[in-house]
Amino acid sequence: MKVPGLSYVSEWLTAEECDALVAHADAAEWERTLRRRVQHYGHRYDYVRRTVSPVPAPPIPDWIAPLVRRLADESRMAEPNQVIVNEYQPGQGISAHVDCVPCFGPVVATVSLGSACEMDFTHAEDGRRAAVPLAVGSLCLLAGDARHLWEHGIAPRRSDPGPAGRVPRSRRVSLTFRTIPPARDGR
Numbered sequence: 001m002k003v004p005g006l007s008y009v010s011e012w013l014t015a016e017e018c019d020a021l022v023a024h025a026d027a028a029e030w031e032r033t034l035r036r037r038v039q040h041y042g043h044r045y046d047y048v049r050r051t052v053s054p055v056p057a058p059p060i061p062d063w064i065a066p067l068v069r070r071l072a073d074e075s076r077m078a079e080p081n082q083v084i085v086n087e088y089q090p091g092q093g094i095s096a097h098v099d100c101v102p103c104f105g106p107v108v109a110t111v112s113l114g115s116a117c118e119m120d121f122t123h124a125e126d127g128r129r130a131a132v133p134l135a136v137g138s139l140c141l142l143a144g145d146a147r148h149l150w151e152h153g154i155a156p157r158r159s160d161p162g163p164a165g166r167v168p169r170s171r172r173v174s175l176t177f178r179t180i181p182p183a184r185d186g187r
């Protein structure tokens with residue numbers, strides 16, 4: 001099953017780039033307010049109110065800025081101004097959701113570091129389902145229906161199905177890039 005509007009770029013980052021990004025993330029401060037640890041840059045997202053928070057976030061750091069520029073240079077999305085770093089230990093996931101449509105621009109991009117995982121997509125209206133493996137170093141872009149009509153989530157489990165049996169997860173770190181439109185950016 002294909003998810004319309006989903007683009008997947010394998011090996012967008014090299015293994016060395018992935019390792020360096022995880023090391024930078026670990027040298028930065030993790031927030032522990034959710035079950036999984038996160039870092040918010042550019043703008044803070046308020047998970048309770050489900051909107052962009054007026055509470056300021058640290059600016060996008062130098063170790064992430066080259067990826068922001070690269071996404072824009074490759075015309076994958078309008079230059080992102082918000083980045084959330086998520087950490088998933090084996091057994092942790094994220095419940096099915098659509099990223100806030102009015103808060104963010106039409107493309108949301110995620111890179112996967114540290115461990116592969118399967119991302120589950122469910123059509124919010126007709127219930128169609130698709131499981132998309134996200135490899136280390138890959139870039140996953142959600143636009144169109146994949147961005148607006150399909151929910152995405154990660155099951156809180158310790159392994160994923162693979163071509164030759166279950167594949168154990170290890171610690172995964174993801175970077176998700178979003179573009180807050182100017183009207184909201186100016187708050």
Ligand SMILES: O=C(O)CCC(=O)C(=O)O
Nearest residue numbers: 084086094099110174176
């Ligand atoms: O970690 C991921 O790959 C997805 C994160 C996500 O969906 C989100 O932060 O909205």
Ligand SMILES: [Fe+2]
Nearest residue numbers: 097098099152
């Ligand atoms: Fe999301």
